[in-house]
Amino acid sequence: MASSSTGRVVAVTGACTYLGGELLRRLEEDPRYARVLALDVRPPALAPGGKTEFVKIDLTQPTIDGELATLLERHDVDTFVHGAFLSHPTHASEWAHELEDVGTMHVLNACAGVEPRRLVMVSTTLVYGAHPKNPNFLLEEAELRGHRDSRFVNDKVRAERQVQRFAKEHPRVEVCVLRFAPILGPTVSNMYTRFFSRPVAPVMMGHDPLMQFVHEQDAAYALQKAVESRAVGAFNVVGKGVLPYTTVLAMLGRVPLPMPQIIARQLTKVLWTTQLVGSPPSFLDFLLYLCVADGAKARRELGFSPRLSIKRTILDFLGMAPEDGATDVARAHG
Amino acid sequence: MTDTSDPPDRGDDPSGDDDWYGEADPRVPDASAWPDRDLGFLGDDIYLGEEAQVAAELAGSHVPSVSAEGAAELRELERRLEQQRTPVFPIDLRRRLPLEAVWRRWRALAMWGRSDVVDDFGRDPRATARWEWLFEFLYSKWFRVEATGLEHIPAKGRALLVANHAGSLPYDSAMVMHAVRRDHPARRDVRPLVEDTVFHLPFLGPIMNRIGGVRADPENAERLLLKDELVAVFPEGEKGMGKLWKDRYRLQRFGRGGFVKLALRTGAPIIPVAVVGAEEAAPMLGKVTWFAKNIGIPWIPVTPTFPWLGPAGLLPLPSKWYVAFGAPIDLGKAHGPAAAEDRLLVNRLADQIRTQIQDMIDGLLGQRRSPVLSAFLG
Numbered sequence: 001m002a003s004s005s006t007g008r009v010v011a012v013t014g015a016c017t018y019l020g021g022e023l024l025r026r027l028e029e030d031p032r033y034a035r036v037l038a039l040d041v042r043p044p045a046l047a048p049g050g051k052t053e054f055v056k057i058d059l060t061q062p063t064i065d066g067e068l069a070t071l072l073e074r075h076d077v078d079t080f081v082h083g084a085f086l087s088h089p090t091h092a093s094e095w096a097h098e099l100e101d102v103g104t105m106h107v108l109n110a111c112a113g114v115e116p117r118r119l120v121m122v123s124t125t126l127v128y129g130a131h132p133k134n135p136n137f138l139l140e141e142a143e144l145r146g147h148r149d150s151r152f153v154n155d156k157v158r159a160e161r162q163v164q165r166f167a168k169e170h171p172r173v174e175v176c177v178l179r180f181a182p183i184l185g186p187t188v189s190n191m192y193t194r195f196f197s198r199p200v201a202p203v204m205m206g207h208d209p210l211m212q213f214v215h216e217q218d219a220a221y222a223l224q225k226a227v228e229s230r231a232v233g234a235f236n237v238v239g240k241g242v243l244p245y246t247t248v249l250a251m252l253g254r255v256p257l258p259m260p261q262i263i264a265r266q267l268t269k270v271l272w273t274t275q276l277v278g279s280p281p282s283f284l285d286f287l288l289y290l291c292v293a294d295g296a297k298a299r300r301e302l303g304f305s306p307r308l309s310i311k312r313t314i315l316d317f318l319g320m321a322p323e324d325g326a327t328d329v330a331r332a333h334g
Numbered sequence: 335m336t337d338t339s340d341p342p343d344r345g346d347d348p349s350g351d352d353d354w355y356g357e358a359d360p361r362v363p364d365a366s367a368w369p370d371r372d373l374g375f376l377g378d379d380i381y382l383g384e385e386a387q388v389a390a391e392l393a394g395s396h397v398p399s400v401s402a403e404g405a406a407e408l409r410e411l412e413r414r415l416e417q418q419r420t421p422v423f424p425i426d427l428r429r430r431l432p433l434e435a436v437w438r439r440w441r442a443l444a445m446w447g448r449s450d451v452v453d454d455f456g457r458d459p460r461a462t463a464r465w466e467w468l469f470e471f472l473y474s475k476w477f478r479v480e481a482t483g484l485e486h487i488p489a490k491g492r493a494l495l496v497a498n499h500a501g502s503l504p505y506d507s508a509m510v511m512h513a514v515r516r517d518h519p520a521r522r523d524v525r526p527l528v529e530d531t532v533f534h535l536p537f538l539g540p541i542m543n544r545i546g547g548v549r550a551d552p553e554n555a556e557r558l559l560l561k562d563e564l565v566a567v568f569p570e571g572e573k574g575m576g577k578l579w580k581d582r583y584r585l586q587r588f589g590r591g592g593f594v595k596l597a598l599r600t601g602a603p604i605i606p607v608a609v610v611g612a613e614e615a616a617p618m619l620g621k622v623t624w625f626a627k628n629i630g631i632p633w634i635p636v637t638p639t640f641p642w643l644g645p646a647g648l649l650p651l652p653s654k655w656y657v658a659f660g661a662p663i664d665l666g667k668a669h670g671p672a673a674a675e676d677r678l679l680v681n682r683l684a685d686q687i688r689t690q691i692q693d694m695i696d697g698l699l700g701q702r703r704s705p706v707l708s709a710f711l712g
Contacts, residue, residue: 132534135553136455206536208543210456243452244544250444253437289534290549311450 007034010227011077011116013057013107014084015040018188019122019180022220023081023227024052037075039068040084059084059103060095068110077114079227082107083122085159087190089152089280097155104159108166111173118174119163120226125179125236127157130209130289137294140179140234150282152191160234167232174232178222181238181293184317185216193317194278201249202264203256204287208246212292214239215308215316222304231301236293241310245287251314261288452544455525455554461544469512472505476652477611481513483659489520492559492602493662495566496593498585498691499574500612503635504532504542505650510566510607511546513657525558526566527551529575531632552592559600566607567593569684576621576633582613583699585692591684594665598674601666606687608694610702611655614710653710656698660690 010027014020015038027033028049038044039057046052055071057064072080084103090096104121111119128138129145144160147153160177167175182192192213195201214222214237222237249256259267261284268281299305308316449460473479487493500506507526514524526542527550533539548554550567558565568574569588577586597604621633640647665673665683673679 132530133551135551136548137553137557139553206538206540207534208540210452210543241451242454242456243450244448244456244458244540247445247448247450247452247458250441250448251450253441253444255440256444309451 007032008078009033009035009037009075010079010081011037011039011072011075012081012083013039013059013103014082014122015044015054016042017083017085017087017122018183018190018216019220019223020081020083021045022216023083023223026220026224027227028052035075037071037077039071059106060098065106065109068106069113072110072114072116077116079118079120080107080111080116081120081122081223081227082163083223085122085124085156086152087188088194088278089150089191089283091275093151096151100155101158101162104162108162112166112170115170115173118176118227118230119166120223121160121163121175121177122223123156123160123177123179123234124153125181125212125238125291125293126153126286127160127179128291128293129153130285130291132289134290134292136210136290137292138236139294140236140297147282147285150280152280153282174230176226176229176231177234178226178298179234179236179293180219180222181212181214181236183216183219184213184313186316186319188216191279191283195283196248196252196254196317198254200255200257202268202284202287203246203249203258204264204284205258205260207288208244209286209288209290210242210292211245211248212238212242213310213313214306215313218306218308221307222298222302225302225304229302233297233301235298235302235304236295237298237304238293238295239306239308239310239313242292243310243314248314251311252318448544455546455548455558456543457523457525457546458544461541462546465541465545469508470516472650473509473512473516476650477505477509477615477655479509479513479611479655479657481517481657481659483661484514484518486605486659486661487514487518487520487522487564488603488662489522490562492562492600493564493605494559494593494597494602495524495564495605495607495659496687496691497566497568497607497609498583498695499568499570500577500583500609503616503648503650504528504538504575505615506609506612507547507566507568508545509612509655510609510657514564522564524564524566527555527568529568529571531572532575535631552596555593555596556600559596559602565602567596569593569688572632577613577618578621579613579617579619582617583610583695585688585695588684588688591680594680594683594687595674597665598669598680599671601671603662603664603666604687605662606660606691606694608658608660608691608698609655610657610695610698611653614653615650615655617651651710656701658694658698660694663687663690 010033012020012023015024020038020040021044024036024038024044024046027036028051033051036052038046038052038054040054041056041058043054046054057068057071082104085100086096125138127144127146128134128142129147131145144157146157163175163177167173183190184193184196218239219237226235243251246256264284265281268277268279268284271277272280295306447460447464449458452458495510497506497510507528511524511526514522523546525546525548528539528542528547529550532542533547533549548558550571555565555567569592570586571589573586577584593604596602616635616637618635618637620636622636623633626632626634634641637647639649639651669679
């Protein structure tokens with residue numbers, strides 16, 4: 001293909017995730033990109049425009065790295081965006097491990113051979129872990145504590161460590177890791193949107209940590225910026241402002257259910273093993289301790305600053321106009 | 335009979351402008367009969383947005399009306415939107431049940447006493463205002479605090495207040511905070527650094543955080559000072575709070591001198607603060623450790639009233655308090671930020687400040703006429 005002379009070629013894994021899909025849409029509109037390869041196990045809703053090409057790539061296949069490498073070579077891929085990560089915990093933890101940890105290894109194997117100019121990885125601020133010793137604003141250099149007995153978080157930590165090692169071994173590749181705060185918005189679906197969609201939410205009795213979110217549009221914009229820029233390293237992508245957990249619940253109109261820690265842990269353990277809830281017991285730590293990151297580095301080096309405050313983000317997630325009015329007009333005739 | 339069979343909303347002119355739009359749909363209420371401008375008929379849950387309001391004003395009598403097909407189309411769009419978005423609250427259900435109003439009432443109720451904007455470190459202005467009366471009562475009626483030397487606190491710019499910890503409950507930081515907010519001409523807010531043991535205590539910790547407390551962490555403190563805030567630090571830490579009655583007003587080791595490093599790095603002047611009276615408010619006669627670890631606290635204090643009187647025993651005794659603010663010490667000017675790496679110097683400076691605060695305490699104690707009686711009568 002002779003497309004590389006007219007513009008950049010971007011490959012995106014996890015094209016069916018929210019961020020992947022948004023990125024495809026934005027790259028499609030941008031004339032600086034010649035071709036976009038959408039890699040996933042099923043075809044994404046492709047934007048009309050014809051720049052985007054779907055290639056079926058299953059990262060859990062044992063020899064997928066070779067296939068990926070030939071693909072990258074053939075299309076002369078300039079930027080590789082690795083976003084094939086789960087947005088909510090699953091009971092199929094073996095499969096999740098194959099996809100996130102081993103899948104990242106396959107991606108890095110392919111990149112090690114071809115050496116694209118730029119590698120962008122999607123991660124989350126959950127990798128810092130909720131810990132009583134966390135400062136109010138975690139910097140990118142902070143230790144990735146992960147999370148005890150949570151494969152959902154720990155697989156991402158392992159994937160990040162692999163990418164860090166890769167960055168050291170391949171200084172010619174610009175490696176950029178984006179750690180997104182929990183993403184909220186009207187269309188995105190992840191662990192947090194599911195958690196906050198239930199009418200009742202558990203509260204650890206007597207504890208009320210500060211929480212932080214990023215709006216889905218801000219998150220997509222940050223990813224777009226990361227593909228465009230030449231910045232290297234890890235960046236926290238966070239929204240404006242923080243709010244205490246119980247205030248978030250109050251704004252969402254959810255009923256808080258205060259529980260002593262011991263009871264909450266046993267209850268969620270039972271609910272998780274019987275597959276009645278989507279958040280594992282270890283998630284309760286995030287209702288106990290801080291896990292808030294500082295977005296100053298992304299503003300400085302990536303040129304990304306969020307446009308929406310946490311309050312607007314929450315109202316938008318609720319589908320409410322900021323002036324506190326409902327948005328459904330059809331109801332006048334209902 | 336014929337009168338009532340006529341559609342009532344046809345209005346006074348049945349053969350008027352309606353022909354313009356063709357045959358009117360009998361199921362749709364006639365737009366011309368709707369009150370102009372007043373959008374109240376939509377119910378108070380509906381907000382059409384700024385543009386719709388302005389458009390209604392500009393168009394004068396014209397109210398945008400939605401035809402039956404239009405409504406059906408909108409409903410279809412809504413249904414499709416509903417399929418795409420996370421089902422936070424099904425719009426369809428919202429329309430059928432009066433849940434919206436109940437839900438709104440509930441949200442308003444749940445937001446009582448808290449604001450939807452807090453500062454970076456979690457201070458909630460409305461929650462602070464909510465506890466104000468309690469601090470004012472403790473400050474002026476219960477402890478009858480006499481604050482001196484408030485003029486040493488700058489009207490703006492960063493400063494590090496270094497105080498002694500006294501008494502088994504953190505009333506001292508609250509009183510230092512309240513003294514500056516109440517009696518200092520600039521009414522500045524002090525951000526006290528709270529030890530982990532208190533910060534993670536159930537109920538008390540989050541309240542401390544909402545009214546301005548910040549977890550004692552060098553990164554947090556530096557961030558606050560760089561934002562030109564007033565930070566209060568109690569370098570004795572947990573050891574200061576765990577002092578027994580027999581060791582009252584004898585300063586413990588000043589941590590590892592972290593506050594000196596902080597002052598050197600940020601160039602913030604140190605203002606020594608002595609608090610006297612707190613030891614008598616909650617004198618700790620002994621402490622029990624064997625069961626305390628199980629409920630997540632380092633020890634259970636034994637005071638003359640606790641645990642004998644139950645939770646009421648946690649209330650402080652009405653001792654007379656003195657809070658003295660000393661002259662600022664500008665370490666940054668004398669040593670420069672690089673001195674923060676000099677461990678020997680840091681430790682020496684920390685000890686100097688400790689001695690100075692001990693002298694201030696001894697001075698205040700000397701003013702009291704008798705050691706026990708005047709602790710309460712003043």
